[in-house]
Amino acid sequence: MNGRQTPGFVSFVGSGPGDPELLTLKAVARLKAADAVLFDDLSAGPILAHARAEADLVAVGKRAGRPSPKQDHVSRLLVDYARTGARVVRLKSGDPALFGRLEEEMDALRAAGIGYEVVPGVTSATAAAAAALIPLTRRLSARRVQFVTGHDVAGALPADLNLPALADPLATTVVFMPKRTFPVLAARLMEHGLPADTPALLAENVSRPEQRLARGTLGGLARDLAGDPGHAPALILYGPLAGEGSPGAAFPV
Amino acid sequence: MNGRQTPGFVSFVGSGPGDPELLTLKAVARLKAADAVLFDDLSAGPILAHARAEADLVAVGKRAGRPSPKQDHVSRLLVDYARTGARVVRLKSGDPALFGRLEEEMDALRAAGIGYEVVPGVTSATAAAAAALIPLTRRLSARRVQFVTGHDVAGALPADLNLPALADPLATTVVFMPKRTFPVLAARLMEHGLPADTPALLAENVSRPEQRLARGTLGGLARDLAGDPGHAPALILYGPLAGEGSPGAAFPV
Structure with a gap:
C-alpha cells in the first residue's frame, strides 16, 4: 500500500496468451505505474517483471497452489488497495472481456465509487x-x-x-x-x-x-x-x- | 529493397484497433527490424513511426485514396520484397486472423517458398x-x-x-x-x-x-x-x- 493522496484506480489489464512479447505497450505502462498487481497465473513471472520493485505482487488465482480464493475476497482486496490511493493492476490472462469474469470485480468497484478502466489484450x-x-x-x-x-x-x-x-x-x-x-x-x-x-x-x-x-x-x-x-x-x-x-x-x- | 543475403521473411503483424499503445512489444520489434512495411490504413502514422528511417513504407489499402489494389498485386509485392532478402512486415489492423483476408497472401508466399509468421494483435x-x-x-x-x-x-x-x-x-x-x-x-x-x-x-x-x-x-x-x-x-x-x-x-x- 502507499500513502498517495490521489484517489485509487484499478486497471484491468489483459496480459495476452503468455508470451511476454505479446503484452501491449499500454499494459507495460500500467504495470510500471502500479503500486499493486493482483494476478491469477503464477507463470506470469516475466510479465510481472515490468512492475516496480516496490510494488506489491499478490497472487489471487487457483494456480497459486491453493484452493481458489472466493471471488468476493479478490474484490475486497481490489477495493482495499484502491482506498489507500493505490494504482492497482488486475492482470487477466488473454483479454479481460473474454471469459475473464470481470463483472463481480467491476460491480464491487462501482459500488465503492472507485474508478477503473479495461486495457484489452491479445486473446x-x-x-x-x-x-x-x-x-x-x-x-x-x-x-x-x-x-x-x-x-x-x-x-x-x-x-x-x-x-x-x-x-x-x-x-x-x-x-x-x-x-x-x-x-x-x-x-x-x-x-x-x-x-x-x-x-x-x-x-x-x-x-x-x-x-x-x-x-x-x-x-x-x-x-x-x-x-x-x-x-x-x-x-x-x-x-x-x-x-x-x-x-x-x-x-x- | 536491400542487399541482404539471407532469405527474406514476411511477418503478418496485427496492429491492434488503432491506439499505438495497443501495439504489442513483438509488433514493435518486428517494425524496428523491417526493411519494408506494407500497410492498409493511412491513419497508421504513429504505428509506422516504429519503423527505421530507411525502411520502405508502402500503402496498399483502399484507404490510400485510390481504388483498392488487386489482392494479387499485394501478394506480388510481398513476394518481390522477400526475394530481395528483405524482412517484410505486412500490417493488418486488429488481429490478422479475424477478417484479415490473410489466405491469398499466405498462399502466394507458400508457393514462392518464402517463410512467414503471424503476430497476433488486439482485435x-x-x-x-x-x-x-x-x-x-x-x-x-x-x-x-x-x-x-x-x-x-x-x-x-x-x-x-x-x-x-x-x-x-x-x-x-x-x-x-x-x-x-x-x-x-x-x-x-x-x-x-x-x-x-x-x-x-x-x-x-x-x-x-x-x-x-x-x-x-x-x-x-x-x-x-x-x-x-x-x-x-x-x-x-x-x-x-x-x-x-x-x-x-x-x-x-
Missing part, C-alpha cells in the same frame, strides 16, 4: 490461430467465428449451450478451457450433424516455449481426450479452417 | 468492449460470443449468414464493418425472434482519440443507421451485455 484464440498459421475467418467457408467455454463452474459441460450454432459447419469455433468435457461436447455436436471428420486443432500453452499444437478431427480429438482424462488442453479450435496452416517458420535472428 | 471487438467497460461473455447470460462481417465483397449483406445463431438472445454478437447493411441484418434477426429492444452498442474509431460509443437497441440503431446512410460505424455489438457498462474513468496522470 489466446487468435494467438492459437497465429501459431497455427491459419485465419479464423474466410469468405464463403467461415464467415462467422465463435468462442465458448467448455465447462461451467462445477466443471461439467454447460447445460445451456446453443448446440445448433456450435454445430455449424461454416463457422470456426474456439472452445476455451475444454478440459474433460470435450468428448461429451463433441458427441453432442455430432448428434447435431457436425461430421466426425471436421478438422480440429488442440492448442496447449499457446505462445509459450512449451506450446503444443496437435491437428486432427473432431471425432479423433474427442477419442484421444477421452482416453487421457488428465489432459488439460487450453483451447480446441474446430471448423473448416482448423486443419490448414503449417508448422510455420521462425523469424530469422 | 477491435475486445477493444470496443474494454472502452465500453463491458465483458463480452458472462456465465448464464452470455456464454457464447460470435464475430461476423456485415457485408460481402459486393457490399451487400452476406447471403449465407447463420441467422438462427446470430439471433440467439444468450450470445454477444459483434458485427464487423456493418456499414449500410445493418438495418437489413437487424430486420432479419427480428424475423428470427431477436427482440427489437435487445441492447446494442455502436463503436466507431475504437481506441482512437475520435472514438465514439453510442448505446441503444437493435431496433433503434437500425432505424438510426437507415436514416443516416453515410454513416460508417466500425463495429456493432448486440446482446444482453451490450447495454451495460458506463462512460468509464480516465487513468489518473
Whole structure:
C-alpha cells in the first residue's frame, strides 16, 4: 500500500496468451505505474517483471497452489488497495472481456465509487490461430467465428449451450478451457450433424516455449481426450479452417 | 529493397484497433527490424513511426485514396520484397486472423517458398468492449460470443449468414464493418425472434482519440443507421451485455 493522496484506480489489464512479447505497450505502462498487481497465473513471472520493485505482487488465482480464493475476497482486496490511493493492476490472462469474469470485480468497484478502466489484450484464440498459421475467418467457408467455454463452474459441460450454432459447419469455433468435457461436447455436436471428420486443432500453452499444437478431427480429438482424462488442453479450435496452416517458420535472428 | 543475403521473411503483424499503445512489444520489434512495411490504413502514422528511417513504407489499402489494389498485386509485392532478402512486415489492423483476408497472401508466399509468421494483435471487438467497460461473455447470460462481417465483397449483406445463431438472445454478437447493411441484418434477426429492444452498442474509431460509443437497441440503431446512410460505424455489438457498462474513468496522470 502507499500513502498517495490521489484517489485509487484499478486497471484491468489483459496480459495476452503468455508470451511476454505479446503484452501491449499500454499494459507495460500500467504495470510500471502500479503500486499493486493482483494476478491469477503464477507463470506470469516475466510479465510481472515490468512492475516496480516496490510494488506489491499478490497472487489471487487457483494456480497459486491453493484452493481458489472466493471471488468476493479478490474484490475486497481490489477495493482495499484502491482506498489507500493505490494504482492497482488486475492482470487477466488473454483479454479481460473474454471469459475473464470481470463483472463481480467491476460491480464491487462501482459500488465503492472507485474508478477503473479495461486495457484489452491479445486473446489466446487468435494467438492459437497465429501459431497455427491459419485465419479464423474466410469468405464463403467461415464467415462467422465463435468462442465458448467448455465447462461451467462445477466443471461439467454447460447445460445451456446453443448446440445448433456450435454445430455449424461454416463457422470456426474456439472452445476455451475444454478440459474433460470435450468428448461429451463433441458427441453432442455430432448428434447435431457436425461430421466426425471436421478438422480440429488442440492448442496447449499457446505462445509459450512449451506450446503444443496437435491437428486432427473432431471425432479423433474427442477419442484421444477421452482416453487421457488428465489432459488439460487450453483451447480446441474446430471448423473448416482448423486443419490448414503449417508448422510455420521462425523469424530469422 | 536491400542487399541482404539471407532469405527474406514476411511477418503478418496485427496492429491492434488503432491506439499505438495497443501495439504489442513483438509488433514493435518486428517494425524496428523491417526493411519494408506494407500497410492498409493511412491513419497508421504513429504505428509506422516504429519503423527505421530507411525502411520502405508502402500503402496498399483502399484507404490510400485510390481504388483498392488487386489482392494479387499485394501478394506480388510481398513476394518481390522477400526475394530481395528483405524482412517484410505486412500490417493488418486488429488481429490478422479475424477478417484479415490473410489466405491469398499466405498462399502466394507458400508457393514462392518464402517463410512467414503471424503476430497476433488486439482485435477491435475486445477493444470496443474494454472502452465500453463491458465483458463480452458472462456465465448464464452470455456464454457464447460470435464475430461476423456485415457485408460481402459486393457490399451487400452476406447471403449465407447463420441467422438462427446470430439471433440467439444468450450470445454477444459483434458485427464487423456493418456499414449500410445493418438495418437489413437487424430486420432479419427480428424475423428470427431477436427482440427489437435487445441492447446494442455502436463503436466507431475504437481506441482512437475520435472514438465514439453510442448505446441503444437493435431496433433503434437500425432505424438510426437507415436514416443516416453515410454513416460508417466500425463495429456493432448486440446482446444482453451490450447495454451495460458506463462512460468509464480516465487513468489518473
